[in-house]
Each structure stands twice: as structure tokens, then as C-alpha cells.
Amino acid sequence: MKIAVCLKLVPATTAEIRVAADGASLALAGVETIISPYDEYALEAALKLREANPGSTIQAITAGNDDALKCLQHAFSVGADSGLHIKSASLDARAAAKAVAAALATDKPDLVLCGRQAIDDDQWLFPGALAEALDFAHVTAVSALAQSADKSGFQCRRRIEGGELVIDAKLPAVITCDKGLNEPRAPTLKGRLDAKKKQPVVKTPADLGVSDADLAPALDVTKYAPPPQKTPGKIISSPAKEAAAELVRLLRDEAKVV
Amino acid sequence: MSNILVIAEHANGAVKKTAFELLTVARALAAQSGGEVHAAAFGPGGGGAAAELAAYGAQRVFMAEAGLDPYASLSWTRAIAAAAGESKPAIILFSAGSLARDIAGRVATRLDGALASDCVAIASSGGKIELTRPVYAGRARVSAGFAGGAVLVATLRPNAFSIDKPAAPGTGAVSALNVAAVPEDLRAVVVEVAKAQSTRPDLTEAAIVVSGGRSLGSAEKFKLIYDLADALGAAPGASRAAVDAGYAPYSMQVGQTGKTVNPALYIACGISGAIQHLAGMRTSKYIVAINKDANAPIFKMADYGIVGDLFEVLPALTDEFRRVLKS
Numbered sequence: 114m115k116i117a118v119c120l121k122l123v124p125a126t127t128a129e130i131r132v133a134a135d136g137a138s139l140a141l142a143g144v145e146t147i148i149s150p151y152d153e154y155a156l157e158a159a160l161k162l163r164e165a166n167p168g169s170t171i172q173a174i175t176a177g178n179d180d181a182l183k184c185l186q187h188a189f190s191v192g193a194d195s196g197l198h199i200k201s202a203s204l205d206a207r208a209a210a211k212a213v214a215a216a217l218a219t220d221k222p223d224l225v226l227c228g229r230q231a232i233d234d235d236q237w238l239f240p241g242a243l244a245e246a247l248d249f250a251h252v253t254a255v256s257a258l259a260q261s262a263d264k265s266g267f268q269c270r271r272r273i274e275g276g277e278l279v280i281d282a283k284l285p286a287v288i289t290c291d292k293g294l295n296e297p298r299a300p301t302l303k304g305r306l307d308a309k310k311k312q313p314v315v316k317t318p319a320d321l322g323v324s325d326a327d328l329a330p331a332l333d334v335t336k337y338a339p340p341p342q343k344t345p346g347k348i349i350s351s352p353a354k355e356a357a358a359e360l361v362r363l364l365r366d367e368a369k370v371v
Numbered sequence: 372m373s374n375i376l377v378i379a380e381h382a383n384g385a386v387k388k389t390a391f392e393l394l395t396v397a398r399a400l401a402a403q404s405g406g407e408v409h410a411a412a413f414g415p416g417g418g419g420a421a422a423e424l425a426a427y428g429a430q431r432v433f434m435a436e437a438g439l440d441p442y443a444s445l446s447w448t449r450a451i452a453a454a455a456g457e458s459k460p461a462i463i464l465f466s467a468g469s470l471a472r473d474i475a476g477r478v479a480t481r482l483d484g485a486l487a488s489d490c491v492a493i494a495s496s497g498g499k500i501e502l503t504r505p506v507y508a509g510r511a512r513v514s515a516g517f518a519g520g521a522v523l524v525a526t527l528r529p530n531a532f533s534i535d536k537p538a539a540p541g542t543g544a545v546s547a548l549n550v551a552a553v554p555e556d557l558r559a560v561v562v563e564v565a566k567a568q569s570t571r572p573d574l575t576e577a578a579i580v581v582s583g584g585r586s587l588g589s590a591e592k593f594k595l596i597y598d599l600a601d602a603l604g605a606a607p608g609a610s611r612a613a614v615d616a617g618y619a620p621y622s623m624q625v626g627q628t629g630k631t632v633n634p635a636l637y638i639a640c641g642i643s644g645a646i647q648h649l650a651g652m653r654t655s656k657y658i659v660a661i662n663k664d665a666n667a668p669i670f671k672m673a674d675y676g677i678v679g680d681l682f683e684v685l686p687a688l689t690d691e692f693r694r695v696l697k698s
Contacts, residue, residue, distance in 0.1 A: 126627055126647065130510040139511060150628070206476075207485065229472075232627075233507055236488045241476030250558035251444060253473040268562075272622065273469040274573040278442075279563035286559065292628060293621060331485035332515035335501070340509055340653060346674035348665075353683035357691045360659065363675055365695065368657050370636045371579070371603065 114169040114264075114284075115222040116159045118193070119213060119243070120184035121149045122177055123233040132337045139337055148184050151228025153297040154290035156188060158258060159226050161295060163192075165260065170194045173313075174216065176209045178202055182313065189308035190300035196313030199321070201328070206231065206238040208318075208328040214246030215321040221247060221285060229254040229289040244287035251287040252280050256294055373406030373495075376460035377429070378451060380470060381412055384419025388576070389466035391534045393527060394427040396493060397464055398537060403495035407431065408541060409458040413450050414439045418545065425543020427536060432545050433457065438552030441564075445556035448477045453548050455482055460522060462500060467526040468575065475526050484522035487515070491531045491654070500525075508627045508650040529575065530633040531654065567622070574623065577606035579636045580652070582625055585612035586641030586662075586681055593618050595685040596640060602692040608632065608652075610642045626651035641681045644669025661685070 124130065125145040133140040148156075156173070163169040173188030175181040176199035185196035199212045217225070225247070227240045237253075244251035257270035266283040272291070282288065300308070318328055347363065349356045364371045375397040379390035390410070397408040410429040412420040417434040424432050433454040438446050451474070455463060463478065465471035467489040479486040487493075491512070492503040499518040502525060506513050517523045567573075574580060581603065583596035593609075596619075600607040609619035611626050625632055627650040637655035642648060644660070644667055652658070653672060660673035661684050670676045677684050 124507065126508070130507045132511060207480075210480070235504075235506055235508065236476070236486060237472045238476040238479070238486045238488065241474060242480040242486075245448075245477045245480040251477065252559050253444075254469075271469075274575055275569075276564060276566040278561050279565065280559055281562050282559040331519075332487060332502075332517055334513055334515045336514045338512045338514070340505065340512060343653075343658070343672050343674070345671050346676065348670060348676045348678060350678050353679055353687040356677045356679055357684060357687035360675055360677060360688065361691045361695055364636065364657070364659070368636075368674065370657050371692070371696070 114162060114166045114224060116162060116169060117172045117174055117217060117222040117225045118152070118156050118159045118188065119225065119227045119239070120152045120156065120173055120175045120188060121228070121231045122146050122175065122181045122184050123149045123231060126150070126232065132339060136336050137334065146180060146183065148187060149228050149231045149233070151230060151232070151290055151292070153228070154292065154294045155226035155228050156191065156193070157295045157297040158290055160192060160298065162224070162260070166264070172197060172222065174199070174213055176201060176204050176212055185313045186308055187300065189311040190304040191298055192304060196311065198313045198315045200315050200317050204328060205330050206234055206236050207242055207331045210239050210242035210246060211327050212318045212321055212323050214243055215323050216316065217247060223284045225249065225287040227287065227289050229291050240287050240289045247285070247287070249285045249287050250282050251289070252282045253289050254291040255288055256291045258288065258294060373401070373404035374458050374460045375400050375406060375408050376455060376458045376463045377408065377410045378463065378465045378470070379410045379412045379420060379424055380466060380468075381414070381417065381420045384416035386420045386423045388534070389468065389529050390424070391427050392529065392532045393464045393466060394424065394429060395535045396527060396532050398428045400462060400493065400495045404461060404498070406461065409433065409460065411451060411454045413447065414442075421543050421545050426540045428541045429543055430541045431458065432543055433548050434545060435548040435550045438550060438556075441561040443557050443560040444474050444477065445558065446550070446552055448474050448481060449553070449556060450548060450550040451478050452481050453550050455522065457546060457548070463522055463524045465524070465526040467528050471526040475524050479522070479524040482522050482524075484524055485517055485519065487517070487523065487525045489528050490525050491528050493525055493527065509631070509653060510650070528633055528654070530635065571600065572604070572606045574606045574608055574625070574630050574632055577632070578634055579603045579605035579638070580608045580625070580632050580634045580655070581605045581638045581640065582608035582610065582642060582652070583613055583619065583640050584610040584642035585616050585618065587613060587618055590618045595681070599638070599685055599689045599692070602689045602696070610648050639669055639673070640685060642669055643667045644672060
């Protein structure tokens with residue numbers, strides 16, 4: 114099975130996200146970066162599938178500036194067979210999907226694994242856009258994955274409002290990964306050393322036949338702002354019974370929310 | 372054309388609350404752009420939704436049943452693209468739930484348009500659409516414009532927009548679309564829907580959420596959360612620490628690595644208010660915090676707070692709500 118795994122470098126979940134002085138961008142220089150956590154489940158899923166299907170290959174793909182190479186270094190250190198860096202100053206999800214589709218078009222994998230969402234843009238766009246461009250089936254936010262008996266597809270489980278879906282998917286497909294799918298492994302020392310010997314292939318979008326027009330941002334950003342701040346409200350310090358009565362009264366009469 | 376096409380979710384004809392939010396937004400956008408409001412009610416029983424969708428302003432309602440049950444991402448994408456072919460919308464609106472997360476991006480790509488997910492504001496001005504959406508798990512908000520000739524697919528955060536019924540209903544003219552199942556659309560198809568065994572509302576759809584933190588101390592003590600939630604008809608939630616400790620299932624987790632909720636009222640019990648938890652509930656209209664630590668960060672975000680012992684305050688609150696809501 115030929116597997117491609119898409120990895121995105123994003124600011125760490127604990128990083129401070131500050132609005133730049135111009136109000137039209139974010140001040141992210143120097144902020145700690147990580148592989149988008151849902152992408153880690155995708156990489157681990159690829160590794161498990163290769164173990165279960167000997168002869169399979171894993172290509173790790175990332176797009177962005179040279180910082181993104183961190184994703185491929187990690188992928189190599191846990192055993193990815195090859196890596197592709199689509200080198201570009203910045204690509205929104207729509208442009209990244211076009212570039213990756215172009216990279217995979219001539220020699221399509223059987224399976225593309227991604228995280229369900231990138232934790233920076235939170236768009237939930239890249240996987241569906243990639244699947245559409247490749248004319249692959251897709252399954253979103255899979256929390257359990259089992260190969261079909263004949264290996265032509267997968268049975269997937271997906272958590273939704275009020276329950277869970279079981280989905281049968283045929284390859285070729287894009288499958289996006291959710292928390293709980295697996296526990297991503299840490300690289301071994303040997304893995305880290307081996308990674309230093311592996312070189313990714315580097316291509317620009319132009320190398321892949323993607324035009325500047327294709328790369329233009331889909332939305333025209335006008336400003337960034339911090340989230341709306343709440344002003345601290347009323348604190349009740351009475352004994353439990355009185356406090357409860359007071360709170361219920363406030364919620365009914367003042368907030369009118371019960 | 373400046374029509375707005377609403378993807379109206381329903382359960383066998385019973386229209387979901389989010390569809391009314393979308394139609395209210397659609398009417399405002401259509402008024403600004405001079406277009407019509409259209410709705411798509413796909414899947415079994417969609418015809419039964421037409422009257423209600425018209426009541427909230429839909430001039431046209433697109434229906435399609437055959438081939439859309441069981442759900443398959445590709446057949447629904449095709450049906451929505453077919454509706455867009457008829458409706459010729461400038462904007463397609465979804466509610467930002469699991470349907471949108473599955474296919475809004477694919478629909479946008481098929482129509483060569485753009486996607487803006489989880490919008491908290493959207494308006495049309497001088498032929499340009501302006502929207503605001505949270506990014507970085509809500510640690511920032513970005514405002515952006517869209518003036519392209521192609522369609523904008525926008526998914527709207529549930530509970531972030533109010534519902535308003537127009538004085539006069541829309542025409543609600545029903546068009547049945549012929550989108551018969553095509554074999555390649557069934558490459559990924561739902562084979563089983565496992566419904567949660569609960570009469571409680573879903574976390575992401577509930578108007579009131581009562582969440583418990585690790586201070587509850589055990590899965591058994593989480594009964595205090597469930598009792599309060601049930602007294603309010605609320606959904607119970609939990610912090611990551613409580614879930615990691617095994618006191619509540621992952622399906623209840625609210626926060627950066629759990630669910631994002633946007634209820635009218637969020638009651639945080641024994642939750643300190645770590646950034647990762649706030650990421651999942653900070654847009655709640657009203658936040659109540661109950662914690663014995665007066666310095667817990669959550670009090671800075673709370674509209675109302677009780678500093679006290681959970682094990683006394685929660686039962687007292689449950690009793691008081693039961694008493695007051697009975698009448």
C-alpha cells in the first residue's frame with residue numbers, strides 16, 4: 114500500500130498568539146512550533162498500516178517555508194520512507210491542497226492520511242479539497258480504523274453529535290484522523306540518527322505546475338483581533354444554600370437564561 | 372446572482388434549530404445583496420421541512436431523498452452542487468457541525484469557491500462579504516473579505532447567531548432534485564448509525580452545559596454534575612483533567628482537545644479555567660463558575676461565581692432549580 118501522510122507545522126497549543134502592531138497580521142516570529150497534533154495520529158496510523166501490510170511505503174509531505182522541514186525530520190525519525198517539502202512562503206489550506214494534489218497527481222498513493230483539522234486555521238478544508246482534486250473518496254475525523262478483509266478498503270468509526278457513525282470506505286481515499294485513533298510513538302535514538310541521513314525532495318509550487326493565481330489566498334484578510342474579553346462578574350460568597358438561591362435568582366431575573 | 376443557499380439539517384422533516392439560525396442570517400445577507408433565500412433539505416423526510424423553512428424565509432426549497440440515505444459524503448456533495456446549479460448562490464451556508472466538517476470543504480472545492488469555517492459574524496456590504504472567524508483554537512479572531520466571482524461556502528458557529536421569524540413567510544416553492552445514486556459516490560458510505568444511549572441533549576447543541584472538573588474526585592461523584600444537568604435539561608461536560616482521571620468519558624470533554632461549545636449558559640464546577648479549557652467554552656453567552664479557590668482563573672471569565680465547596684453548592688443548586696422550575 115502506498116501511503117502519503119500530510120503534516121503541518123503550527124504554533125504550539127501553549128504559544129501566545131499575539132496580534133501584530135498593524136492589526137492585520139499575527140506576531141508569530143519565534144513562537145514555539147509543533148506538528149499539528151491531529152497530523153500525529155495520521156503519521157502513527159500510517160506506521161501501523163505499514164507494519165500490518167509489509168511492502169507498504171510511507172511518504173511524508175509538508176508545505177511551507179524551511180521551518181516545515183521539522184515535520185519531515187520527525188517523520189523520518191519514526192520511519193517514513195520518503196519526504197516531500199513543498200517550499201513556499203505561505204499557503205492557505207486551499208492552495209496547499211492544490212499543490213499537494215499536483216505533487217501526487219502523476220503517481221497517486223492508495224491512501225492519504227491527514228489530521229482532521231489544522232490547529233492554526235481550524236478550517237477543516239485541506240483534506241476534503243485534496244480528496245476532491247484527486248477524485249478520492251474521503252472519511253472525516255476517524256477515531257477507529259480497521260482494514261477490510263480483502264484490504265481494498267477500511268471500516269471507520271466517526272464520533273458525531275448524539276452518537277457514532279460506522280463508515281465503509283474503498284481505496285483510494287483520504288482519511289482524516291481524530292484523537293483516540295492511536296497513541297503516536299516517540300522516535301527512538303536510532304530513528305533520530307537514521308533521520309539525519311534522509312533527505313526530503315524539495316519542490317516549489319511552480320515546479321509542480323501550480324500557478325501564482327492558484328496560490329492566491331481565498332479570503333482577503335482585513336484584521337486580526339484577540340478574542341472578546343469578558344469583564345469579571347458577580348462573586349457570591351454566602352453559605353451554599355443562600356448562594357444557590359441567589360445564583361438561581363440572578364440567572365432567572367437578571368441574565369434571563371433559565 | 373446574489374442568492375443565499377442554506378443547507379438545512381433536519382431529522383426526518385423535523386428542522387434543527389441551527390437551520391433557523393442559518394435562515395435568519397441568510398435573510399439579512401439577502402436583504403443587503405438583493406437576492407433570494409433558498410434552502411436545501413436533503414435526505415428522508417425533507418419534504419416535511421418545506422413549510423417550516425418557508426416560515427423562516429425560504430423562497431425556494433430543494434429536496435432530494437433517493438440515493439441520499441444512508442449518508443455518503445460524495446452523494447451529498449453532488450446533491451448540494453446540483454442545488455447550487457439551480458440556486459446560483461453567492462453564499463452557501465452550513466451550520467459548523469459534523470456535516471459541514473465532512474463536506475463543506477469538498478463542496479467549496481467542487482464549485483471552485485472558498486471556504487470560511489465556524490464564522491461568528493458575516494455580513495454583506497457593497498457586493499463584498501465580510502466575515503469573522505476564530506483561529507488558533509479561539510486565541511485570535513480573523514476578519515476577512517470575499518469579493519470573488521465564485522461562491523463562498525461559510526459554516527456558522529451554532530448558537531452564535533440569533534433566530535428571528537419574519538412577519539411574512541417566504542414562498543417556499545419546492546423543487547425536487549434528481550440526484551440518483553451513482554456507484555462511485557458510494558466509495559465511502561455510512562453502514563451503521565450508533566446513537567448514544569441518552570435522552571440528554573448533545574453537548575454541542577445544548578442551550579445549557581454543566582461541566583465538572585477533577586475536583587469532583589471520582590466518577591461516582593460526577594452524579595452531582597448529572598443531577599444538576601438533568602434539573603436544567605442541560606448537557607453534562609467535563610474538563611480534560613476529569614476525563615484523563617477517568618471520571619467522565621472523552622465524549623464529554625470540553626476544551627482545545629475536546630469539544631467546542633457555545634451554549635447560552637455554561638456552569639463550570641470545580642474547573643480552574645486553564646487556557647485549554649477556556650478555548651472550548653469562552654464564547655458561551657453566560658458563564659457561571661463554582662470553585663472553592665477564589666483565585667481560580669475561571670472567575671475572571673465568569674459572569675457569576677460562587678466561591679464555595681462543590682459538594683455543598685451543587686446539591687443546593689440542584690434542589691433550588693428543581694423547586695423553581697417545577698412551577
